[in-house]
Amino acid sequence: MSFTTEVVTNAGRFAAIQPAWQQLWESSGGHIFQSHAWIAGWLGGVHGRREIKLQIALAWEGDRLGGAMPCAVHRRSGLRVLTWAAQLFSDYCDCLLDPPHASAAMPVLWSALRRFGGFDLVSLQQIRPDAKCREFLDRLARDGSQLQLADREERCMRIENQWPNGEAFFRSLNKKGRNNHTRGKRILNELSGEVEFRCIEELDNSDTLIDEIMRLKALWLRANDPASPLLGADGPVLRSVLDHACRSGLAKLFVLKCGRKIAAASVNFVYAGRMEAYFTAYDPMFDRASPGTILIVEYARWAFDRGLCHVDFLRGEEAFKFRMANAETLLSSFTGARTLMGQVAVSGHRWLLRRRQRQDSVSDAPPEELETAD
Numbered sequence: 001m002s003f004t005t006e007v008v009t010n011a012g013r014f015a016a017i018q019p020a021w022q023q024l025w026e027s028s029g030g031h032i033f034q035s036h037a038w039i040a041g042w043l044g045g046v047h048g049r050r051e052i053k054l055q056i057a058l059a060w061e062g063d064r065l066g067g068a069m070p071c072a073v074h075r076r077s078g079l080r081v082l083t084w085a086a087q088l089f090s091d092y093c094d095c096l097l098d099p100p101h102a103s104a105a106m107p108v109l110w111s112a113l114r115r116f117g118g119f120d121l122v123s124l125q126q127i128r129p130d131a132k133c134r135e136f137l138d139r140l141a142r143d144g145s146q147l148q149l150a151d152r153e154e155r156c157m158r159i160e161n162q163w164p165n166g167e168a169f170f171r172s173l174n175k176k177g178r179n180n181h182t183r184g185k186r187i188l189n190e191l192s193g194e195v196e197f198r199c200i201e202e203l204d205n206s207d208t209l210i211d212e213i214m215r216l217k218a219l220w221l222r223a224n225d226p227a228s229p230l231l232g233a234d235g236p237v238l239r240s241v242l243d244h245a246c247r248s249g250l251a252k253l254f255v256l257k258c259g260r261k262i263a264a265a266s267v268n269f270v271y272a273g274r275m276e277a278y279f280t281a282y283d284p285m286f287d288r289a290s291p292g293t294i295l296i297v298e299y300a301r302w303a304f305d306r307g308l309c310h311v312d313f314l315r316g317e318e319a320f321k322f323r324m325a326n327a328e329t330l331l332s333s334f335t336g337a338r339t340l341m342g343q344v345a346v347s348g349h350r351w352l353l354r355r356r357q358r359q360d361s362v363s364d365a366p367p368e369e370l371e372t373a374d
Contacts, residue, residue, distance in 0.1 A: 003059040003066060003105060005112040010054060011043045017058070020065040024096045028132065032250055032269045032276065033090035039070055041244030042086035045237030051075040055119075056085065057112040059105045061098075067105030068096040069112075069133070073119045079345055082119040082338075087126065088234065089241050091156065091276070091314040092331070094131040106136040114146075120342035122147060125333040126154065126315070137334050147336040157325035158312040159300055166301030173297070177323070180290065181297050187289035193259025197298040200253040203246040209253060210242055213265045216281035223284065242267060242279065254299040256291055264291035268299060275303045276312045293320055300324075 008014050014036075021036045032038055046052050052074055059067035070085040084093040097105050124147075127134055140147040163169040170178065188195045200209070214235070221228045230238060245251050250271045256264040264282035268275055277299070282292045300311045313321045315331070337343040 003061060003108045005108060006058040006060065007112055007116045008054060008056040008058060011040075011047070014043065014054065014056065015040065017065065020063075021068065021096075024065045024068060024098060027098055028096045028102075029272065030094065030096050031092045032245065032248070032271065033086065033092055034068075034070060034094055034096055035245075035248060035250070037244045037248035037250075038090070038241060039085050041241040042089060042237060044244070045240030053118070054085065055082065055113065055116065057109040057116075059108045059112070061101070064098075066098045066101050067109050069109040070095075071113060079121055079341065080119045081121045081123050082113070083123050084125070086241065087124075089238060091126060091278070092128055092131070093124065093126040094128070095133040097132045102132060106133060110136065110140075114338065117338070120337065120339045121345060122334065122336040122338065124335075125152075126331045127333065128329055128331060134332075140336075141334060146338075147334045150333040150335050152333045154315050154331040155317055156312065156314055156329045156331060157317075157321040158310045158327050158329070159325055160310045160327045161304050161308060162326070163304055166303070166305040169304045170297065170301055177297075181294060184289040184291065184294045188256075188258040188263055188286060188291065188294075191258060191286060191289070192261055192263075195263075196257045197295070198255045198257065199299070199302055200255060203251055203253065207243075209255070209265070210239070210246065210267075212262055213253075213267065213279070213281045214239060214242075216262070216265070216283055217279070219284055220281065238279075245269070254295060254302070256295040256298065258286060258291075263289070264295040266295055266299065270303075270308070273307075273309045274312060275299070275308050275310070276314055278314060296320065296324065 008017070018036050018040075025035055043054065052072055055071045055073050057069040057071065058065060071082055072085045072087075074081050074083055084090065087093055095106065095109060124137070127137065137147060138149070141149040159169075161169075163172060170181075173181075185195045218231060218235070221231050246253075246267070250269045252268050252270050254266045254268060255262060262283060263286045264280065266277055266280040268277045277296070280292060280295070282295070303311050310327070313325065335346070337346045
């Protein structure tokens with residue numbers, strides 16, 4: 001198979017290939033995070049940032065798009081780092097590959113990026129074991145010349161559907177979980193009025209609701225994680241991503257209302273028989289009722305009533321995920337150097353890691369061993 005390659009470096013060209021990208025996204029079974037809407041939303045959010053440059057490799061079969069590797073270059077501490085486009089905001093990162101020619105397209109995409117250059121380091125994160133690019137990246141890591149499999153892993157937990165409907169799922173929760181759910185709804189009712197769970201599927205006029213969800217999230221972050229980048233420059237980028245995602249037709253807003261107030265809300269994506277719970281916020285004034293947990297149970301019931309195969313909580317190891325999940329996926333990262341400057345940076349990083357490990361081993365040693373540690 002002969003491909004013609006292209007490297008897209010501007011938003012205008014990316015917008016122009018939307019029909020071909022959408023067709024490839026559908027045929028390859030990509031996640032929301034590789035959709036044209038998602039990357040376009042990210043591009044809109046980072047517009048004007050000189051430290052970020054788009055760098056998407058394309059493989060064309062005539063006028064048909066056969067493969068895409070959506071990347072970007074970030075300048076950090078004087079180094080140019082190749083990452084996935086929208087990597088910070090994406091839970092599953094991958095290429096898009098047309099199934100009949102996937103094995104042929106992947107090396108072509110990687111070679112196109114390497115030839116184009118413009119980066120010193122590679123940091124490709126959030127890669128699932130079943131990612132389209134995984135076999136190729138694993139092979140490069142085994143060769144050891146261009147990439148290495150990083151030690152860093154992230155856990156994604158989910159509820160695999162084992163029930164005929166949502167009520168059966170709810171009944172499978174332990175007695176404490178069911179009682180807490182009922183108790184929480186009663187507390188909400190006492191605090192502010194009738195409790196209502198809603199799924200909002202028509203999102204053409206969702207701006208006000210997204211604003212409220214972002215406001216609630218900011219309240220929580222200021223109290224619990226004041227250094228979060230979402231309280232700074234990354235907040236508007238996330239908002240742009242959510243705006244575009246809500247217009248994609250894949251997003252649904254799940255809302256738990258207490259009287260006329262929103263107690264909790266979640267932006268989820270439903271497609272290909274699955275649900276991905278992406279962004280959740282709740283009002284701290286209802287904290288005693290655990291409204292976030294109530295909302296999760298309600299949208300899981302909604303999902304399993306419709307026969308979805310799972311509810312994916314995506315990245316993060318929050319306590320509620322351990323209580324509710326029955327399956328998990330480990331995500332991997334690949335790193336590497338392309339230039340001499342990149343190789344120096346990688347060597348320095350490894351030296352620092354080894355030094356830290358030696359210091360940790362000494363500090364953890366029993367007292368009698370510390371006496372002779374030198």
